[in-house]
Amino acid sequence: MKIVSPILKFAIFSAAILSIACSQQDAPQPEAAAGDKHVATETTEASSPAVMPRTASPEGASVFFISPADGDTVASPVSIEFGIEGMSVVKAGDKQPHSGHHHLLVDTDLPDFGLPIPADEHHIHFGDGSTSTEITLEPGTHTLRMLLGDHLHIPHDSPIMSDPITITVK
Numbered sequence: 001m002k003i004v005s006p007i008l009k010f011a012i013f014s015a016a017i018l019s020i021a022c023s024q025q026d027a028p029q030p031e032a033a034a035g036d037k038h039v040a041t042e043t044t045e046a047s048s049p050a051v052m053p054r055t056a057s058p059e060g061a062s063v064f065f066i067s068p069a070d071g072d073t074v075a076s077p078v079s080i081e082f083g084i085e086g087m088s089v090v091k092a093g094d095k096q097p098h099s100g101h102h103h104l105l106v107d108t109d110l111p112d113f114g115l116p117i118p119a120d121e122h123h124i125h126f127g128d129g130s131t132s133t134e135i136t137l138e139p140g141t142h143t144l145r146m147l148l149g150d151h152l153h154i155p156h157d158s159p160i161m162s163d164p165i166t167i168t169v170k
């Protein structure tokens with residue numbers, strides 16, 4: 001009995017440490033969890049909307065406007081061509097590695113990278129995998145930006161996005 005008691009105390013102490021460690025891991029830590037994308041991707045359904053798992057993007061991947069160019073004056077409807085490097089374009093729902101589909105942000109700031117990209121007149125999805133479009137814009141200046149989304153329309157980690165461009169519509 002004199003031997004069992006200290007061992008038991010140690011066991012209880014260890015269990016307490018473990019449970020503290022576990023509860024810390026369960027806490028939402030989007031920044032810390034970002035490095036462990038493979039594990040995070042498995043828990044898509046159970047995640048709270050505030051911390052959606054993000055798909056990793058390869059280093060050096062980029063999207064960019066082939067046309068129009070920053071500062072261009074164009075007629076509406078505006079023809080837009082999307083360029084991409086280091087990743088492939090697939091349809092929404094297609095979960096291939098290093099892939100995604102284009103989104104065009106029109107006259108709006110960047111959305112929350114932890115959530116699916118909104119779908120409205122300021123956030124246009126190209127879930128069919130298309131790499132060009134024509135959009136109707138009112139005369140005046142407009143700011144356009146591209147943002148790639150994964151199979152669930154969530155920006156990658158790191159996000160793949162273009163610089164914003166400003167165009168003038170006649």
Ligand SMILES: [Cu+2]
Pocket residue numbers: 092101102103117125126127149152153
């Ligand atoms: Cu989308």
